[in-house]
Amino acid sequence: MTPDYNIFSAKNTVSYTDLQAAALRLSGTANRTPVLTSRSVNQRTNSQVFFKCENFQRTGSFKFRGAYNALAQLSDEQKQCGVITYSSGNHAQAIALSGQLLNIPTTIVMPDDAPSVKQAATRGYGAEVILYNRLETNREEFANNIASDRYLTLIPPYDHPHVVAGQGTAAKELIEEVGALDLLLVCCGGGGLLSGSAIAAKALSPNCKVIGVEPQLADDATRSFHTKTLQTVRNPNTIADGARTPYLGKITFPLVLHYVDDMVTVSEDAILRTMFYLWERLKIVVEPTGALAAAALLEGIISVSDANIGVIISGGNVDIKEVGKLFERL
Structure with missing residues (x-):
């Protein structure tokens, strides 16, 4: 059953001030994760791409x-x-x-x-x-x-104001380090990272366009965004297990509608190709969900040039013993 949300009731539940307070609480405890660049990626996209690597965060993800x-x-x-x-x-x-x-x-x-x-x-x-x-x-x-x-x-995984504020500190750090962005790509499951990141982007880089990325097999947030009506998905069979959430939350849905500029989806094959590319070229361990945002860029679903682009790599918690089986599908 789809929850009945007032999509305008919670758009002000999390502010940039909340992100600033979260950053202070996290200082000295959370890792300030690295930002990586790749000449190959820049040539492929004709842009300057900055990967915020939350796979190097404690526990292996932005969470x-x-x-x-x-x-x-x-x-x-x-x-x-x-x-x-x-x-x-x-x-x-x-x-x-x-x-x-x-x-x-x-x-x-x-x-x-x-x-x-x-x-x-x-x-x-x-x-x-x-x-x-x-x-x-x-x-x-x-x-x-x-x-x-x-x-x-x-403490739910995404639909909580303190959780959203904490997740948004990843984008806050990214923009503080590399400067204003033209585009920020963020994966989306329940919308906590996406909404928090969008709040940070609009505060620090107002002209930055924020786009959320989902698997095609778990596209509830994308459908919700474009219809402005909450959509659901039940137990989607996507390799991106972090994006198997059934629907956006009563807090994250209004925030996504208010701060995010667009939503797109990527195929399972695109996720795998991008995951393999990041392992091979950037030499980093990235899980399928962590590759979603990069997939939208590297597969040409999002096409821009001469731009400063931020991409959040959300995590790297993958069973190494299973990676070979995944890459065999390519």
């Missing part, structure tokens, strides 16, 4: 920014009782590590088919992991029931 920012603002009572979330992996690891750093007990609801490397890392950070079958169980309802029974605070 640590939002998780830590949210947990750091809990009351003492909430911290003592603990938190719960639902996630296919990256937010799970981020909550688990943030809880470990802040001495907050963490419980993570994960699909039983989540990559084993992400399950193992989440447990390694000290979290209790509860698995569920994504075909049979609604993860939100499941997690909410556990939260109610155990008096835990739910």
Whole structure:
């Protein structure tokens, strides 16, 4: 069932001031991730391209920014009782590590088919992991029931103002380092990174066009953006597991509509080709979801020239043992 949102009710729930405050909380705890460039990419695109590499963030993805920012603002009572979330992996690891750093007990609801490397890392950070079958169980309802029974605070993976503000610090750092951008490309699952990044871009580089990128097989946000009506997708079979979210949130949907300029999708083959290219040319480990934004540029779906382009590489948590099987599909 599609939630009934007022698409204008939450557009002011997160401001650039919130991103600035998040950056202060994260200073000295989150990694200030590197920005990489490639002459091959610049020649291929006839532009100057800057890759913000969140695969070098703690836990291997941008998710640590939002998780830590949210947990750091809990009351003492909430911290003592603990938190719960639902996630296919990256937010799970981020909550688990943030809880470990802040001495907050963490419980993570994960699909039983989540990559084993992400399950193992989440447990390694000290979290209790509860698995569920994504075909049979609604993860939100499941997690909410556990939260109610155990008096835990739910920190959703994207639809939370403190999470959005934390995620937006990635784009804030990028623009502060390289200067004004003409274009910023950001992957989209539930819209936390995209909306936070768009807030940062519009504050620091007002003429920058922000475009969100989804898999074609999980195009709910793109359809929502173009129709201005919330659309859903159920258990999409995309290799970009971080973009399997069913719909944008009541906070992120209005923010995306207000701050983002366009949305596009990329095919599964395009994701794989781009992932392979980034591994081969930039020599960095990038997961399928992490390659989404770059795929839109390198596959020519977004075509510009003589531009300064920012691309957020969202993460690098991939099971190395499975990479060969993925690349065999090319």
